[in-house]
Amino acid sequence: MKPFFLWMLLFFLLLFPPLTISAETPISDATSECLDCHASLHPGIVAEWKKSRHAQVTPGAAASVQGLSRKVSSESVPDALKTTSVGCAECHGLRSDAHKDSFEHNGHTIHVVVSPQDCRTCHSVEAEQYSKNLMSHAYANLAENALYQKLELSILGQPTFIKDRIRHERPDAVTREEACYYCHGTRLSLEGTEKRTTDLAGELEFPIIRGWPNQGVGRINLDGSKGACSACHTRHLFSIATARKPYTCKECHVGPDVPAFKVYEASKHGSLFSSHGSSWEFTNVPWTIGKDFTAPTCAACHVSLLVNQDGTVVSERSHQMSDRLPWRLFGLIYAHPHPKGPDTTSIRNKEGLPLPTDLNGEFASAHLIDEKERLHRTETMQAACLNCHDRSWVNGFWNRLENTVSKTNSDTRVATQLMEKIWGTGLADGKENPFDEAIEKKWSDTWLFYANTIRFASAMGGGGDYAVFADGRYMMAKSLAELADWWAFRRHPILVAPQK
Amino acid sequence: MKPFFLWMLLFFLLLFPPLTISAETPISDATSECLDCHASLHPGIVAEWKKSRHAQVTPGAAASVQGLSRKVSSESVPDALKTTSVGCAECHGLRSDAHKDSFEHNGHTIHVVVSPQDCRTCHSVEAEQYSKNLMSHAYANLAENALYQKLELSILGQPTFIKDRIRHERPDAVTREEACYYCHGTRLSLEGTEKRTTDLAGELEFPIIRGWPNQGVGRINLDGSKGACSACHTRHLFSIATARKPYTCKECHVGPDVPAFKVYEASKHGSLFSSHGSSWEFTNVPWTIGKDFTAPTCAACHVSLLVNQDGTVVSERSHQMSDRLPWRLFGLIYAHPHPKGPDTTSIRNKEGLPLPTDLNGEFASAHLIDEKERLHRTETMQAACLNCHDRSWVNGFWNRLENTVSKTNSDTRVATQLMEKIWGTGLADGKENPFDEAIEKKWSDTWLFYANTIRFASAMGGGGDYAVFADGRYMMAKSLAELADWWAFRRHPILVAPQK
């Protein structure tokens, strides 16, 4: 039986070749040099890279693919990159002149922080789309909005107790980097260089980068570009599967302000993903409904190129995710039609505040998409829904979402009217900072946590626990009652019996 | 080597036949017609269905199975259904006369909403059991209980601020459908018909159904039946595996009111499921302890037909889940012996309120199971436990649960006594609505969230974080202290020093 066994072994190796064989894509000399040291210095990321498509397919081969399965969206790729894998040197040595953190490293000029502008070399369409995505502007949209900076100050600022109140001093840079800007992205800057003694190459000089590490969606890079593709296409596997699974979105969308993941995971779609997702196919491009997966993840509705089993395109790939979003569910302070562009710093409401809505709930319409565009985006989104649900289902679902946007905005209006009464009588000071006193926090809970949670539960789940008890309508009603109770009692602390 | 390779390929195909081969169950002409259009219109659900047992086994073949692995519980199935797969037309064309939403569709009379009464055709035992399950009455048990309607009003009602208090107007129908009734089930009604232009068949007429979509457990269907099998046996895979995984239960049991999933996932059982469940077998009937799985999911304890490795039945299958439940842990407002029947609308406590307990914690015993039945149900549940745990373990565990039921009820009593003092002095108005003022919400937190969480943590986990800090005893103690603080200060706002 021995020879038969050997035949079989050979057969098995042919059928299931070990990864190293398929990874015999040529590696550039420069990347080989990198790997000489870093394969043992950083085995984790090198192993991830070896499993990646970047290691296994040359840009030349990738660019020769035509049709929907093409992943390289640039019309052509530079000749210098065509015939070797996309390795260390290819990305970290690209566009050296543009990167402030470029430095000499064992005979090569490399930079630490690879940017979307680098990725654009092969993935130009996605880079262009992403530049129109709100996320790519997440740094300035927070850091350069005077009003949001007051909210940030009230959360991150160093507290001190002065004259019966907590006052906040400007937060330190490190706290900001770890808090809001972990997701929004930090502004990177070169602070100088330092010498370090290395195990394999003696003393070497490295750049010191303020704001590093960070993989926030709106990171300001050292070449001036915005964003971090690695936020979702995690280093160094860069797998489309990673980005298509909801765990990636969860990294920034799990808190009560944007509980998208929690809501999804408890929805019918999320339940199917949790129960059956391990048998789905997450790497195919295009992504075929019914064959590759049978319930959407975040990416299916918001980003991916979807086809039905005839190969007909159901949804175009988009890295400008607002393409399919008529409403911005995240209330500032009301849910509102999506802004026209990704830079929201110039938006002003009627009151002159840098907000897309007035405090009474009216939209700053000049800066927001109009009804026609909303309808267009609604249809774009519904095109995906209709692959599993008939029109009457989709209409019923969507009707509830529109109703919920309206009703939660109405709740926010009640809360804000109460808050304005409180400010009006001097019981709180909304001028200096409308977000920092105890009663103001109770107000911000209503629109930042509960209205958002209710809307996300509606949009991603059609209802459920997050629509009612889990940061939902119960909590909204409780906060409204507490605002009213505080207001009534503070004005007349002795006379407390409610006058029904 | 070529011929050898071909032999091998053939061999592999024989060993692992592609799904299409096994799916060569005959499809009825009517279903074929449906698929002609819907396979490309709704590829997602058609793909799910093709993977389903319904697509792969005819009712005739299924009904010929004898013994514990039989899945068709009806003694016989109609001849017309025996020899083809259970496809679109078989379910959506069944009992047309009974369904108000039946309509002509390309020469067939079909209805949109398939009901348990349809499923009963083949699964009569499960349908019958489920009709005795509290869940099947979840609509009326909430919608037709005057007291619970006040709670619903205080959560879903449209708030307005009048005379120092939040008042609630009747919630709109759409909000109700998306909130409480997402889980409880909506009452469906036919509102008329509409014409829509379709891609493949031009203008067609469709029913308009109020309350649709919905898959709540107590949905009132258009044939008058109650419930939605698809709540757990999700369309259109209808897989027993889906229902046996805890993610399905999570869809309605993750909030602080019934945090069963969260508690389970953090328990030893849940940890084993999370770590090793991917290697367990979730489709076998009966479900063999030790062979198919080594730690229970929700279904194992509450629903499934369990056998040990000798094939001896450990737990009978039941879709009347209260079969194994002596206590209703969900406090209304106290945990109490399970109601005798699934319709709780006629229950009245000593005070005449539609509640299974008095406000002081006494049980409305005439409506609840007696001690003998409680003991019987306890033994039924423990039969499952004893397959992995010896009697001393089970006794110790159960003793703690009984103690926790008693102690949390005692906590609720303290909270309620305080609330009654507050009502008694007119500081809040418990008559009009005992659930809508700020201090009343703090009271409802204690029994609706914290007492429930503590009890679920006890029953499903034997303790842990949810028993203490995560919505557990710490939060209960905090709320009690806040109730006391509010009461003391409101009566004497000037004289605040505690008199110890």
Add this chain to the structure above:
Amino acid sequence: MKPFFLWMLLFFLLLFPPLTISAETPISDATSECLDCHASLHPGIVAEWKKSRHAQVTPGAAASVQGLSRKVSSESVPDALKTTSVGCAECHGLRSDAHKDSFEHNGHTIHVVVSPQDCRTCHSVEAEQYSKNLMSHAYANLAENALYQKLELSILGQPTFIKDRIRHERPDAVTREEACYYCHGTRLSLEGTEKRTTDLAGELEFPIIRGWPNQGVGRINLDGSKGACSACHTRHLFSIATARKPYTCKECHVGPDVPAFKVYEASKHGSLFSSHGSSWEFTNVPWTIGKDFTAPTCAACHVSLLVNQDGTVVSERSHQMSDRLPWRLFGLIYAHPHPKGPDTTSIRNKEGLPLPTDLNGEFASAHLIDEKERLHRTETMQAACLNCHDRSWVNGFWNRLENTVSKTNSDTRVATQLMEKIWGTGLADGKENPFDEAIEKKWSDTWLFYANTIRFASAMGGGGDYAVFADGRYMMAKSLAELADWWAFRRHPILVAPQK
């Protein structure tokens, strides 16, 4: 083709032998006797055991393994155990004289509760390390600390409403076992014996054990030893894979006090584990970075023996997890350098309280590790990080953690200064119990929940939602504002306008 098919079947069986074949490790006569009954009585745990390494490898064979893959750390194993699998009788019959719960059972003397002192027979190094782990002292560190007992009383105590305040009577033993001591471990004691009629052997006598069941990390066992290996190496699979997956840690680290799991799951590391962990190898010893896994779980950083792909040891295995921890992030009430030893009952701060820090934040340094040791532990931890991240990344990350420890301690100081003002004016009574009044709970929220959550989010995730909105800095700021508001208003309830 028939004979070929049979050849193939044979071949497959050789390549993938069914488990029963590999499980043909000799079973001792005593264990065989156990299995005679218990295989059908307790199929769940017997099935788990059969899959376990304990069932498949004899201690003799395991002890003959040399080098890093050796799992038996004792220099030698007793002859009596060498040649049979580690079955029922081997563990439950070990060191009978030492166990108070040893009893005669069908001709064998066995004990119910297997202790680390039993496991030490083969795993002496791990048992020794674990005895120096804080966890092994978790019982007394809570139960014998007079101050923590006040906190426990305020949470678990039976509440009654007396003179405008909630008072707590001593909690009953059963509640304590199910609450704090579920994780900390119960103190087991023998309460007597009872006779029970068994299905297979008629009337038998069994010990009654107070505090049972329990698998808490610091359980006081009936042989006087401390801990429960089964807390993480869950019975009866005892799989290293179970302990290496984060779900095991979650059993006690998911609440707001120590939200390690929640923070991890939302981190980049956790996202990779969730998305790709199903293809990782969790049983290999040593555990090879890049080959076996590409992102750390809890165990990778805190416990496991890690090597890089050259086979070089990156991190030594340690069951004294503080080995790699310079800071104790869990605030008591401030984060502080780790205690020198695992028994913290003798620690006293400057004020004489059994706390590792003063109320103003100074460290009880005599009891805590010094800076040199902190640096050493920091380097030990960073050795793991450096396998995927370069030095500048690691430094940036660590710098933020140190900053966050400092800033959250500063927040705790502000909260505590406010609390001391409140105590000072008699508005609350910090003497009798500083943890039981409403305003004191608001204070304990700040250090027990929010400061901890922020620090865990920093250490395990580098930021994200848990650093800001999800029990993070927003909640910290809100609580501080509420403490200030309460204090200001209680002193001057009429004069409420803030004096800015």
